[in-house]
Structures are given as C-alpha cells and as structure tokens.
Amino acid sequence: MSEIQDIIVREMKVKPTIDSKIETRQIIQFVKNYVQSHSFITSLVLGISGGQDSTLAGKLCQIAVNELKEKDIDCRFIAVKLPYGEQSDADEVEDALEFIQPDEIFTVNIKPAVDQSVQSLKNADIILTDFQKGNEKARERMKVQFSIASNTQGIVVGTDHSAENLTGFFTKYGDGAADIAPLFGLNKRQGRQILAYLGAPSHLYEKVPTADLEENKPQVPDEDALGVSYNHIDDYLEGKPVPSEVKSIIESHYIKNAHKRELAYTRYTWPKNQTNFE
Template sequence: MRDLQSIIMKEMHVKPMIDPQKEFEEIKGFLKSYVKAHSFVKSLVLGISGGQDSTLLGKIAQLTVDELNNEENGQYEFIAVRLPYGEQFDEQDTQDALDFINPSKRITVNIKPAVTASVKSLNEAGIELTDFQKGNEKARERMKVQYSVAAANSGIVLGTDHSAENITGFFTKFGDGSCDIAPLFGLNKRQGKAILKYLGGPDHLINKVPTADLEEDKPALPDEVALGVTYDAIDNFLEGKKISEHDQEVIQQHFVRNAHKREMPYNRFTWPK
C-alpha cells in the first residue's frame, strides 16, 4: 500500500509544505505565461460557486489580469460566471466571493431551465435519470455555459481541480472536470486554504464546509460525507504522512476506481496493447 501512496504522490505533485506567497506567484506566473503564449486569449472565464476553490482561483485570475493589463496596456478581463440552479441556498456566500474577487465582469446564467429541458427530452426518449445522474447533468450544463461565455469573449475556461479532488475523482467527467487549464493542480485542500488566507479571503469562505450540492435528495451534502474520508486525511496522504489504514484504503480505492476520469479519450493508436 505504501508503494501505491508513493506513486500517487508523484502523480499528484503535492509538496510536503508550501510558502503561500511563493505558490501564489508560481500559479499567477503560469497563468500569465499561458495567456502570452496564446494570442487569441483575451479573457479568463470561471464559474464562481461561493466555495473555497473557485474563490481562490477567481482572485488569482483577477490579479493576473490586472498585472497583464498594467504590463502590456492590454484589454484582458476576468469573467466571473454565476451558474445557479434556480435559487442557491448559499447565494450570500457567492456574492461575498464576488465582492472579494472584484472581477472585470460578472455574468449570471440560471441553468435550471436548460437542465429541466434536457431531462424532459431524455424522459421522452425513455431515459430516466437518477437524482445523482441529474446532478451530473447540472455540472455539465454549467461547463457548457462557461465554454459558450469563453467563445463569445475570446477566452479560455479555468478549472478548479486540485490534487485533493483529483485523487478521489470527486468531479463530473466532462462537467466541472473539464477546462482549458487547471492552475490549482498540485495543491491539496489545506494548501489552497493557506493561499486564500494569504490573499485576504473572507474567513467564512476559507473555513466553509466543502459541498458539491448537486443532488436534490441530499442538499448541501458535505464532500467528506460523500467521500467517506476527511480532507485532512487526504491532505496528509498527499504530503506523505502516515494515516490510518482505513483512510488509506478508502483514498486508494477512490484513486483506482476513478482512474478513467484522469485519462484523455483513447484512440486505437494510444490504447495500450
């Protein structure tokens, strides 16, 4: 089991400890480098949920855009996209996140009509989705909207996937797991929290209980309940620390079972023979 932990740690690129300021500068530098290397990019697009991850990346994206505009006298912008499914239970948190980020532009798209229409069309075709599967429908609709916003604004879509999420496959394939670039990869949950604290994020968002909030039968279900393991245990695992055998087994099972989510689509030339 220890050997698998070493393999996973190498793949996830998490450092045993970080300097939040240095890590922030590295992520910002990566974003700037990518934008400069792709002349078509004039905007960065990200869905803002009111959670730690999107608040962190949104703030970094806006600071990156500000710096690029100062250096190049450019017209870059960060577009923060609100994607509620009807009324969001933690809407105030989302507004607090937006106020903290202070994005170049705010857009709100209610995905409920589109998801309802999609589910209705599937029902008419004889396809009945479970509540869990409908949750994936919501995640994919949100990503579709972000790509539409990016297409209309010469932009790219940012993804909030980090290593503590990636290791467990706790994302929807071709939903929130899709993006053009994933700047937070290589961080675990507590490291992201430390960077957000360094940037002056609101305490109630830094310490907010993480939830995907996709299932209507289980509203605001905490990630840690859904995963069956705490983020502290996942973070310790990624930092090479010893954790309980039970937690290690749960984490490694998630990693192996959800390997397909971390792979690009195969073709007949890339499939291992």
C-alpha cells in the first residue's frame, strides 16, 4: 500500500473486513449516545430515496429510536419522501419504507421550490446548467430536512459513507450537509453486507447506485460519473492493491474534492504552509 493510500484509508476509517453484527451494534449505539447527549433532540430526520444508503441509515436509526423508547426516552424517526415531480423509482422508496417501518413519514415535492429558484436566477441572468440544477435539487432536499428537524426539535441524519466521502460524490451543503453521519467508516460493499444481515429486500441494495439529479441524463450510474467502480473504490479503502489507472482516478477525486470534506476555512486553518502573496 502506497503512502497516500495509507493516509486515505486511515482518514476514512474503513476496516479490511467487518462483522455485521458488531458493526451494526456500534452504529446504533453511536446514534443512541448522540441523542442522549443532547437533551433537545426528540426526532431524527432522514430523506429516503429508495437507494442503499438511505435505506441502511433509516433502518439503523429506527432501531436506535425503538431502543431509546424502551428506556422512556422521547424520540422518533421521521422518514421524508422528497420527489422532484414524479419519481421514477417511487416503488423502491415504498419498499424501503416498508422495510424501515418509520415512526412518521412526510412527503414534500421539491419541484415548485427548485423551479422557482432556477427561474429567479434566470431573471438575474444566471442560467444554470442541468448539472447545476441537479445541485439545486440536492440542496433543496436538505433544506427541507433541516426545516422539518427544526420544527420537530430534531437533527438531520446524513447518508455519507467513506466511499462517497473519499470521492466527494455528494453536493456541498446538499446531501453532504447533516448533523450526524452514522455510515462513515463503511464502504459501499460493507453497507450492502449490513443490509443483507438486517434482512433488507435484496433489490434495494443490489440496484445500480445513481444520484439521478440531471434531467438530460437520467439514472446515470454513479460509477459512470466517477469513472471508476465501487468495487475498486472499496478495494482501495480496504487497503488492497488496485490497477494504477484506477488508483490515479481515486486519488484525483480525493485531492480535488478536499474542500467538500472541510468546514469553512478561516485564516487560521488554511493552509498550514500558506504562501503570502503581495
């Protein structure tokens, strides 16, 4: 393993292998500990897309909430459906919700808000590309979740895992924004492994991952957008050797998207070896 791979693996906290039972209990306990350490929290809020990551995070949060209720701690899990108009995989969202069994379900169609935002920018001569509009959708979805969390004295749960964190495959201040990220430390295959352990319907974790934010290119697989497969990313994160061209792509994503993994920089935090320009 090269020096940079070693640095990335240590930063992303991915283990070479996991025990599903142990990992599941550790994540659930983390969620419970966080809730119990913050007396204002009475809800966990998460958008459910019908994909692997939100299904896993949702199920683990519902289990955590159920266990908190057994201790007479007032908390509920709120699942949020966030379609942009008609969602092509809406049936899988329903399957995910059936598996999770959330305490509460809200539905907010983000299309009117996104379209109005895009139009308002257009009125100011700022024309968004299809890709940029996709980021508007991601940020609107997160805005809705934070509004619900604020209204219910809750926090927003993120679905960011280490394969996604490494590549920066999320929208800054969109799906990358959350109060807690319980899946961090897992790669994609480990998430599938835990869902299988929890008894999730296989089609929810075997489906091709896609952000599905662009209208001109609907349902584009994540792996096509990234230029590398999750299997290779997972191998890399587990410290295994990968082809040199794959290694270059992964490390390029890591370096290019470093800003997404940081809070806003201050003059005291960026960079350590700052060059002073006159």
